[in-house]
Amino acid sequence: MPELPEVETTKRGIEPYLEAKRITDIVVRNASLRQPVTANIAECCKGQRILSVSRRGKYLLIATANGNILIHLGMSGSLRVVPAKTPAQKHDHVDLVVGKQAVRLRDPRRFGLFLWSEEELAEHPLLKYLGPEPLDDAFTGEYLWKMSRKRRVAIKNFIMNSHIVVGVGNIYANEALFMCGIRPTRQAGIISRADYERLATNIRRVLEEAIRQGGTTLKDFRNEEGKPGYFAQELQVYGRAGEACSCCGETIRSKVIGQRSSFYCSKCQK
Structure with a gap:
């Protein structure tokens, strides 16, 4: 997608x-x-x-x-x-x-x-209830922390909820959580304010880098001229189940969370 x-x-x-x-x-x-x-x-x-x-x-x-x-x-x-x-x-x-x-x-x-x-x-009903853009100033760690209080949903599902923030899809959610050392199954409501500051920063960073490189290379995506994007060459966890973690060498694991495949390192992400 x-x-x-x-x-x-x-x-x-x-x-x-x-x-x-x-x-x-x-x-x-x-x-x-x-x-x-x-x-x-x-x-x-x-x-x-x-x-x-x-x-x-x-x-x-x-x-x-x-x-x-x-x-x-x-x-x-x-x-x-x-x-x-x-x-x-x-x-x-x-x-x-x-x-x-x-x-x-x-x-x-x-x-x-x-x-x-x-x-x-x-x-418009398709746009009215969307959350902030992850590249805008309104999207901050403080905002995520406040929105997450008392929520028991997994953090990965929380940041993929378009009513919370738009456009953080499965690939980039996995990557941002890895960059923060946060396991995708952790409850959103117990994550600290400091972790959310790092998470907001890394969501923005991973999206900006993907935009700079032209998007993620997937079989269904081509850019406006029909050329593939290039970011998938640098993905650290997504789609890499069974491979060694680039940081510690531990085997990357896969788990279905909210009907979507999730990828994480059990040593780097807590």
């Missing part, structure tokens, strides 16, 4: 091709995504000038004077910039056409979203 760094990388990739451009057309080949593509989206968008391209959590937001396009890449979605007349392949479901180019949504599993909304984004 594309996580925050992949979505941010995609946002930065498509932004120069879209910002200040006028939408020529929206071509919908298959509207059956996680939610149906908005029925009249082409009619609503044609002729509109794109004011900005932004991101909220894992949602890409394309703003016009009349409303916003909301895109979510789901489990296997990607966006590519292609010549508008490029023949579509099997899983190419939607094209956002600007002149002679198009931003094309490819989504084999069809868990993504491509929606039009004219309501205030802050009140």
Whole structure:
């Protein structure tokens, strides 16, 4: 699943091709995504000038004077910039056409979203209850500590809860917890304020590094030009069950927490 760094990388990739451009057309080949593509989206968008391209959590937001396009890449979605007349392949479901180019949504599993909304984004049901961005100043160790009090949930599930903080997906949650020496099964409510300060810092650090390198290399993720990201080459625990810990040599273990695979070092993480 594309996580925050992949979505941010995609946002930065498509932004120069879209910002200040006028939408020529929206071509919908298959509207059956996680939610149906908005029925009249082409009619609503044609002729509109794109004011900005932004991101909220894992949602890409394309703003016009009349409303916003909301895109979510789901489990296997990607966006590519292609010549508008490029023949579509099997899983190419939607094209956002600007002149002679198009931003094309490819989504084999069809868990993504491509929606039009004219309501205030802050009140949109998909965005209204999201927590702070992990790269913003509002996201601090103090904030995490306060939100965690009396919570018995595992710390990994806590930081992956989008109502607490957006965009900390499975890969980066594992990596940040390893960097802090915190075992992913520990109860969120008993972790100290100092540990949360380190955790907030390392969540930000691991996400910023992944963005810098272009996102995590997974079989389903490609950047806007179709090239893979590179961060997976430096993952310390995720996907490395049975291998030696890079810090102490202990064998990396795997455990399912909240229906997601978790990876940790039993010696380095307490």
